[in-house]
């Protein structure tokens with residue numbers, strides 16, 4: 625059943641949904657969570673497959689066309705490929721992608737491709753084993769790279785994006801290795817500026833290594849053509865001038881892209897977030913479990929979206945970091 629498209633109070637049409645299917649993760653990335661992890665949601669707090677499917681279906685009826693499945697780490701959710709298969713069958717969704725740390729890709733790539741996932745974002749912050757360990761607190765680089773290679777063997781799985789979080793004092797040494805990686809492999813590497821959503825709440829503006837700085841370092845060695853960015857995409861993507869691959873920059877701090885934001889987020893415990901940095905959330909799980917109809921859910925979602933934030937305030941004095949961390953939002 626088609627419903628009126630979703631618009632926010634600033635006239636932006638909302639067509640992209642990111643769903644965190646779990647807050648749990650098998651990594652402990654320094655910029656995301658403490659070494660000991662975080663208090664996980666209880667099983668009963670997490671939306672079931674059917675509840676997730678229903679909420680996504682209602683939002684697809686309101687014009688959501690692209691869906692990204694995230695975590696924590698989505699592949700640690702039991703039977704995740706089954707959930708993916710349920711969601712890729714929802715009418716109206718043009719694209720269903722996942723963001724993963726790649727550790728379980730060797731195990732799950734075939735099932736995910738069979739479930740209809742047609743785009744993969746794999747988070748890799750360093751191509752050097754010891755530095756990868758330093759950042760993720762897991763000695764897992766060889767396994768992640770093997771998972772990537774296995775995934776790349778499926779023609780349906782392309783494009784494959786490799787995302788590296790850019791942090792001053794760490795990523796400078798990764799820029800050229802990643803440029804070579806993008807030139808030598810069928811992956812599109814993107815650098816994402818470090819954002820204030822960390823579990824330790826220790827983010828500082830001077831820790832942000834901007835996309836422009838990394839671009840300059842790479843361009844000096846491997847010349848890059850001018851960027852292409854489609855309105856709703858978050859990345860500025862540059863082709864290497866000699867045609868050997870592409871590299872991208874996602875600069876939410878130094879070059880915010882909120883003007884044409886079309887994104888909504890649903891947390892694993894059924895909260896609707898209208899912005900990555902929202903300080904407020906709308907509970908959908910409670911009404912859903914209390915017997916709300918699809919029309920009731922539509923009204924709740926439409927009300928929340930109408931009040932969607934115009935932009936983030938990360939660069940503003942007095943910025944307040946959300947209580948919920950990246951691992952429980954899912955990027």
Ligand code: SF4
Pocket residue numbers: 876880881882885886887898899900901933934935936
């Ligand atoms: S920070 Fe918020 S408003 Fe800006 S692009 Fe991200 S989700 Fe959209």
